[in-house]
Amino acid sequence: MIKVITYGTFDLFHEGHYRLLQRAKALGDYLIVGVTTEAYDKTRGKLNVVDSLTTRIENIKKTGFADEVIIEEAAGQKFNDIKKYHIDVFTVGSDWVGCFDYLRDYCKVVYLERTKNISSTMLREQNSRIQRIGIIGTGRIAQRFIPEAKLVSGISTQGVYNPHEESVREFAGKWEINGYTDLDEFYETIDSVYIASPHETHYGYIKSALEHGKHVLCEKPMVLQKAQAEELFEYAEMRGRILFEGIKTAYCPGFTRLLGIACSGTIGNIRNVEACFTKLEKPDSRELTDLSFGGSFTELGSYVMFPVLKLLGENIEDIRFDSIRDERGLDLFTRAVMTYPGNMGMATVTCGLGVKSEGRLLIAGTKGYIVVEAPWWKTSYFEVHYENQDEVEKYSERFLGDGLRYEISDFLTMINGVGKSGFKLTRSESITLAGVMEEFMRCARKSMDFDIRLK
Numbered sequence: 001m002i003k004v005i006t007y008g009t010f011d012l013f014h015e016g017h018y019r020l021l022q023r024a025k026a027l028g029d030y031l032i033v034g035v036t037t038e039a040y041d042k043t044r045g046k047l048n049v050v051d052s053l054t055t056r057i058e059n060i061k062k063t064g065f066a067d068e069v070i071i072e073e074a075a076g077q078k079f080n081d082i083k084k085y086h087i088d089v090f091t092v093g094s095d096w097v098g099c100f101d102y103l104r105d106y107c108k109v110v111y112l113e114r115t116k117n118i119s120s121t122m123l124r125e126q127n128s129r130i131q132r133i134g135i136i137g138t139g140r141i142a143q144r145f146i147p148e149a150k151l152v153s154g155i156s157t158q159g160v161y162n163p164h165e166e167s168v169r170e171f172a173g174k175w176e177i178n179g180y181t182d183l184d185e186f187y188e189t190i191d192s193v194y195i196a197s198p199h200e201t202h203y204g205y206i207k208s209a210l211e212h213g214k215h216v217l218c219e220k221p222m223v224l225q226k227a228q229a230e231e232l233f234e235y236a237e238m239r240g241r242i243l244f245e246g247i248k249t250a251y252c253p254g255f256t257r258l259l260g261i262a263c264s265g266t267i268g269n270i271r272n273v274e275a276c277f278t279k280l281e282k283p284d285s286r287e288l289t290d291l292s293f294g295g296s297f298t299e300l301g302s303y304v305m306f307p308v309l310k311l312l313g314e315n316i317e318d319i320r321f322d323s324i325r326d327e328r329g330l331d332l333f334t335r336a337v338m339t340y341p342g343n344m345g346m347a348t349v350t351c352g353l354g355v356k357s358e359g360r361l362l363i364a365g366t367k368g369y370i371v372v373e374a375p376w377w378k379t380s381y382f383e384v385h386y387e388n389q390d391e392v393e394k395y396s397e398r399f400l401g402d403g404l405r406y407e408i409s410d411f412l413t414m415i416n417g418v419g420k421s422g423f424k425l426t427r428s429e430s431i432t433l434a435g436v437m438e439e440f441m442r443c444a445r446k447s448m449d450f451d452i453r454l455k
């Protein structure tokens with residue numbers, strides 16, 4: 001008798017799980033399925049397992065493929081199970097290729113091709129809450145999305161779109177998803193999109209995705225003009241779809257905690273915010289070669305502006321930009337200085353792609369201050385200080401992986417509760433951010449024209 005074993009969370013049971021178990025069973029005579037506990041999934045970085053262990057086990061039993069179900073409680077258990085149950089074949093989906101090769105000394109290891117498409121019919125029949133998502137863009141950020149999305153229950157990454165055939169083929173092949181160069185075909189297989197294309201293309205893609213009835217998660221900066229942001233949010237609302245700007249910091253648990261503390265009056269009234277984020281980029285990177293939309297403020301400005309809007313509000317009285325630009329006019333380092341009405345608050349943000357500085361967030365209040373060292377944009381630790389230097393409160397929060405999983409999870413929560421603007425980054429804050437980007441670009445153009453006139 002050939003004994004086969006496979007493992008998984010099997011949350012929100014779907015076609016991909018069903019097909020995996022069906023083929024696993026076909027590899028032998030007796031199939032054992034190991035189901036992960038919530039505690040183990042937490043240590044694996046999975047964020048929001050929805051179904052209880054009992055429900056997940058019941059769903060597996062219902063398929064009729066499992067001869068025995070066991071519980072997987074910890075890393076390293078597979079090795080022992082294989083010996084304990086005299087396993088001949090270990091199998092798992094191809095999204096794990098290479099990860100379990102170490103078991104080859106003890107049994108045969110088979111990676112079964114993962115299911116690329118989960119059909120809408122099956123999801124409808126089961127009244128499933130799974131969102132089938134597609135990615136627009138194949139760059140660096142898009143690459144980070146797939147492994148992070150895998151750790152969020154209720155989302156299945158199905159396809160990728162890029163007008164350039166070669167890029168799409170390479171990306172789709174690497175991540176085992178479908179590749180499209182035709183936008184309409186791409187939309188047919190999904191419920192929502194993640195837009196990770198160059199900044200200036202966001203507006204067009206958001207509009208077309210909403211037109212096709214998709215929910216949209218768009219990388220920052222969502223758009224570079226206030227009127228465009230207003231138009232898109234209205235359009236999304238009209239169509240009953242979610243439009244969500246992905247500024248990672250907004251959704252990470254540490255930053256939410258920091259906001260709670262900062263706004264509770266612990267440091268008194270907040271009067272000054274300073275935020276700095278620099279990231280040296282290679283000279284041939286898009287950020288440093290795209291003369292129209294590249295540069296440090298369009299790239300990093302959303303991050304540094306975000307805490308300012310959260311802590312001091314959107315009612316900026318005055319904003320002034322100063323940049324150090326290269327010979328082509330691209331901003332390598334930018335500083336924005338803001339004041340708030342009634343002399344009640346001010347802020348200075350700096351960001352750079354060609355100048356390195358200490359990345360820090362400093363929030364000064366009438367009773368004390370909060371400091372978050374780099375990488376504050378992935379907040380996991382911060383301190384509250386007071387006049388008495390011995391009095392320091394220290395706070396730590398978990399920040400898992402690349403952190404994108406938090407925003408993906410919040411995006412899903414918004415979809416499931418449709419139509420509400422999330423409090424972590426409101427519609428109004430996104431619109432204000434687009435307005436700040438617009439103002440920066442207007443000032444940058446003006447000062448570049450001025451420089452040209454001087455020459």
Ligand code: C2G
Nearest residue numbers: 007008009010011016017020092093094095114115
């Ligand atoms: N799967 C698939 N096609 C999909 C989705 C999932 O073939 N579209 C497969 C996975 O590759 C895995 C199984 O279904 O073999 C269960 O998937 P998950 O519930 O996501 O569990 P996973 O995190 O992959 O756990 O110890 C746990 C195992 O290592 C795998």
